[in-house]
Amino acid sequence: MRIITISREFGSGGREIGKRIADILQMDYYDREILTAISEKTSLDEKYIEATLNSGLFRNFNISFGRTFAYPTGNADALALLTHQHQIIKSIAEKGNDFVIVGRSADVILEEYRPFNVFVYADMADRIRRCRERSGDKDVKDSYLKREIKRIDKSRRDSHAIISGYNWGDKMGYHLCVNTTGLEIKPLAPLVASFAENYFKSMSK
Amino acid sequence: MRIITISREFGSGGREIGKRIADILQMDYYDREILTAISEKTSLDEKYIEATLNSGLFRNFNISFGRTFAYPTGNADALALLTHQHQIIKSIAEKGNDFVIVGRSADVILEEYRPFNVFVYADMADRIRRCRERSGDKDVKDSYLKREIKRIDKSRRDSHAIISGYNWGDKMGYHLCVNTTGLEIKPLAPLVASFAENYFKSMSK
Known part of the structure; x- marks a missing residue:
């Protein structure tokens, strides 16, 4: 089984790279599908799940764990959702199909399967530009986008820290x-896919 | 003009990747050629030049600069050699030929030419193995190789810090x-070359 994980800074174009690689290599693709699966399991709203997982409320979890059970409610929710997410990602791998998965610390959760792990990043100006295009609102302020980018990156870093010895990024x-600064995303996908294929060939020896 | 700079952790196989890319893309290649050029300019021995540039003696240069002229002699030599190296690298670019250059903070020195900058790394166990093979001495101790790897990386980091806002690595x-851990070097070179070609195509638009 071949697994490719894509971790990415918010606004770097990493999700698009992941989606395109799945097309190129004809692999399954998981991203928001995970939120849908958690929603089915918990009967919670997808938007609530997403907001809670992105909230960064659990930033001190790895420090307070084992010392106290006095989490704010938000932390307990986030922790429960992370646990669901963890189980769902594991169960996807257990199916045995090749797949690409974006975000969600899948690089660490799926470590035993020896996935090919990619990190996609870009400079802040580029990420702000990409987020503005994506939002469809050309009047949204740079300062607002920058704050959002930093907040979401922080929550990714924090949830990664709970389960991994390596820092996110x-x-x-x-x-x-892969640094996408100043580059079109589309032509990068087959290049990353070639690196992944070389890796899987090497692992199968 | 297309320039590719390869920075690399000691023992990661970065130099081989650089050499192969130059062959694939039919570009000039610079590595030890720079030491030869410094030697011709200064009448100093190449081995002395290399040892001084790798000595890490100038590690506090960026801190003490402007505050004191009381460098140890080794620092003054290293600084003079870095200055020569800087000029030689600039003069290579002024010739106008495409080229690959390994190490020597060329990513920063040649910034105005918008080079494609690659960093090659690997985990410590892999780098120790590669250094042992390269040394041709299978009895050399891991602890010795590890110390040498760390020392040389440190001198690269330090000389980079003098001229750049970004940390080395x-x-x-x-x-x-590019992480070379567990991988053969040879098949990685054309993959990196493809990324470089995509970058140059994008820059020329």
Whole structure:
């Protein structure tokens, strides 16, 4: 089974790279599908699940764990949702199909399957530009987008820290780190896919 | 003019990737050629030049600069050699030929030419193995190799810090970061070359 995980800074174009790689290599693709699965399991609203997982409320979890049970409610919810997410990601792998998965610390959760781990990043100006295009609102302020980007990156970093010895974005935790600054996303996808194929060929020896 | 700079952790196989990319893309290649050029300019021995540039003696240079002229002699030599190296690298670019250059903070020195910057890295066990093979001495101790690897990486980090706002190895300073852990070097070179070609195509638009 071949698994590719894509971790990415918010606004770097990593999700698009992941989607395109899945098309190129004809692999299953998981991203928001995970939120839908959690929603089915918990009967919670997808938007609530997403907001809670992105809230960064659990930022001190790894420090307070084992010392106190006095989490704010938000932390308990986030923790329960992370646990569901963890189980769902594991169960996807247990199906045995090749797949690409974006975000959600899948690089760490699926470590035993030796996935090919990619990190996608870009400079802040580029990410602000991409987020503005995506929002469809050309009047939204740079300062607002920058704050949102930093907040979401922080929640990704924090939830990653709970389960991994490597920091989110530390290149040692990835096989390939791709800077998309100033580049079109589309032509990057087959290049990353070639690195992944070389890796899987090498692993199968 | 197309320039590719390869920065690399000691023992990661980065030099081989650089050499192969130059062959694939039919570009000039610079690595030890720079030491030869410094030697011709200064009448110093190449081995002395290399040892001084790798000595890490100038580690506090960026801190003490402007505050004191009381460098140890080694620092003054290293600084003079870095200055020569800087000029030689600039003069290579002024020739106008496409080229690949390995190490020597060329990513920063040649910034105005918008080079494609690659960082090559690997985990410590892999780098120790590669250094042992390269040394041709299978009895050399792991602890010795590890110390040497750390020392040389440190001198690279320090000499980079003198001239750059980015830390050596900080992925934001590179277009692509390639982890060679567990992989053969040879098949990686054309993959990196493809990323470089995509970058140059995009820059020429």
